[in-house]
Amino acid sequence: MRTTLVRRGADERLPPDQQTGRQRHVLPVVYREMMLQICADYHSLPDPLSLTMSQIRFFYDGLRPTLQKHTDPNSKPRTPRVPKPRRR
């Protein structure tokens, strides 16, 4: 499986299971995550059950830059803006 997932700010393949040595970077695992990610991040999508593999890849690829930015361990965490107190 050559399609990658975003991890720690980069496109990566999932490493094999440490205990069993079983390959984890396989179609059901990779596409499940891609599908859940696009369902969570897009405001509107066609019926996810009818999305083909290439459409899932298309939508996930659109999210890659944002996912890379937000999962990058070197990026500074954003401090939440404190709203100014309102004048009465």
Place this chain on the structure above:
Amino acid sequence: MHEEHEEITDVVADDVAEREFERFVDAMDLDVEPAGMDEEDRRDFASQRRVFLRAVKAGRLTVDEKGQPVYQPKTGEPLTFREPDGAGLMEMDRAKEGKDVKKAYHLLGAMTQTGPKRFANMKNRDLKVCQAILAFFLGG
């Protein structure tokens, strides 16, 4: 174990079979660039491609106008392989973790809109071609 062997005579020319394969790969947006493959992937891909081309040359496998492979098994209706969709991927969850063969049959059943049973009961000669088609998607 006795298995029936039959004389295979090519009914489709080599270059036509190659073009049919290219059409399938393009229509399904499959990444088959050897550059992105490791040694094992490359070997597997070459063997699956061989199985695909042999079936096309024998006239048992065609690629329809949408680029979908249509396979005629020895018995039963022809099988049209659609690109897997979300529903098909979720079908794989019906098989327990670690039951990879069952998962593959579920996905094949969803792709061909038949069901896993069709593949569980299939002869090896036909199953090999169906698995080769599936493998192009699994590796992409």
